[in-house]
Amino acid sequence: MSIRLRNVCADCSVPDPRWASVNRGVLICDECCSVHRSLGRHSSQVRHLTHTPWPPTQLQMVQTLYSNGANSIWEHSLLDPTSVMSGKRKANPQDKLLPNKSEFIKAKYQMLAFVHRMPCREDxxxxxxxxxxxxxxxxxxxxxxxxxxxxxxxxxxxxxxxxxxxxxxxxxxxxxxxxxxxxxxxxxxxxxxxxxxxxxxxxxxxxxxxxxxxxxxxxxQYELTDRLAFYLCGRKPDHRIGQHFIVPQLADSSLDLSELAKSAKKKLQSLNNHLFEELAMDVYDEVDRRETDAVWLATQNHSTLVSETTVVPFLPVNPEYSSTRNQGRQKLARFNSHEFATLVIDILSDAKRRQQGSAGLSTQDNLDFMLKNLSVKPFGDSLDNDQPDYDSVASDEDTDQDMPVSKEDRTKSPDSDLTDGAITLQEYMDVKKALTASEAKIQQLMKANGNLSDELRLMQKKASKFDKQSSMPESDYDNAFMDSDMDDSRRGRLRSSGWLAEGSSIPELDNVEMETDPTLPSTEDVIRKTEQITKNIQELLRAAQDGKHESFIPCSERIYVAVTEMAALFPKKPRSETARGSLRLLTSSACRLQAECKKAVPSDGGQSPDMQLVTQQVIQCAYDIAKAAKQLVTITTKETTN
Missing domain, CATH: 1.25.40.20 (Ankyrin repeat-containing domain)
Known part of the structure; x- marks a missing residue:
């Protein structure tokens, strides 16, 4: 369902807003939406009016609220003539996004600075x-x-x-x-x-x-699991016929899970229902962030790849949550698309297991049990923080290969996995320590330094001060692509909204233990290849924005060639684990990108693909490639300066 864009932005009065804040009941423009997204879903839940699938009655609810003056709730005191005298005013189209519009929007929705206040009472x-x-x-x-x-x-x-x-x-x-x-x-x-x-x-x-x-x-009631399933395979269960779960599987299951991955699955299953609920809610929020980023990038002017207002790099801090939980939530952004899909599948599988595995309860008791333990808490329902929030899961930093989920492991009895027991205090303290250390690294990684092109030019200037190193012999970093082949047949009952697990695959850029590696290529060579990758990604994003899906495959081929040339600059096994991890992410993401772009072509049977889902996955892969290339530039720059 779509609407005619004939309104004005609730925050700055720009005509024809293209986004909505569902929980605030207002329509907003692209610029103001970028600020809403940075506030987090606990403050504002944003959806695109035409590029996001809407439940028709939910969209009608937002339209009705906006047309009936819901914005006056958030700007109550500004409607008072005396507010002009006090210096308070609404943002206007001529105001700059930073700091004018940004500060106004944060005051309006985060601080509720203009909302009518009830008279103070003792109780x-x-x-x-x-x-x-x-x-x-x-x-x-x-x-x-x-x-x-x-x-x-x-x-x-x-x-x-x-x-x-x-x-x-x-x-x-x-x-x-x-x-x-x-x-x-x-x-x-x-x-x-x-x-x-x-x-x-x-x-x-x-x-x-x-x-x-x-x-x-x-x-x-199934909002959470439906959203996770749709994120992976572009469809939802048909509840009317009794199908309540879709749990996709990864197609390539030729390798068994490593012991580390098996341990991670056991720890996920050993979480009590309260902690599992929190984990699920956080992953739901991360799915929403990734999907919204995909829509955002597909609808923007891509004269630059990344800018301050185009990407929300990780989940914003929710003040209702503990610092440990917020740190864990932010680490989710570091999962590449394959690893995040694996996590989502594990959560869907365990949600089904928990719903169906409450032995001794009737069917109705099972439903009530799950609804009680997995309920949405979007506003102000503070959670018990006396217990640890997360336990560790397998990381790409701990193994030289991605860890696919084997079909055998997914189909065996869930009871056989519950042998690890409860999480110990020492395990929790180790994880908490790791989370704290990682948070500082994430902050450094995600600092706003302008767009990617600006950073590359700056690094190129630095590189010109040093002698050019010769590039190393060609090598093949092409990891086998793990496609997501979709399989369903899950039934159950469940409700909630977002999930998470601790762990990461993307290496840190400031690994203090990293030794100088004289075999790495020169920064200047890496920058030159990165610029070519960036140019090709920009071309792909413009094709996505213009709906030119036939250009996906040639664009992905050019990106793949540029990535292969960049990987060839590096030795077979760089001494730095950070460099090895970045190369793995770069090349595996390029392979995944090719596979996702091929899905834009209708199948032999004439079935049209879900282009919104395809575009979303294509953009995610492109973002993973850009991030990995940026890491390699930073790594080689540090090596050169050392």
Missing amino acids: DSNTAKDLSKQLHSSVRTGNLETCLRLLTLGAQANFFHPEKGSTPLHVAAKAGQVLQAELLTVYGADPGAPDSNAKTPIDYAREAGYNDLADRLFEI
């Missing part, structure tokens, strides 16, 4: 309770902006009314208020929560004859 809990009771009553009507205002002020979407014996979602479902139900679930309302009569909102919608609403609420 805040009573205030929240009163607001929640008002919400419980208001959702039976179609007045969405009133309910959004109440939620903003502190009303709880899952509030259980002690006298009525139900939640606001029960009331909205019984009244057939589809858009109210969409708003409540965006703010975390549980469609499977029972009321005092042991009935769920789904039950009430079905009994009242609102079957479309009942189906939508049922679908929302």
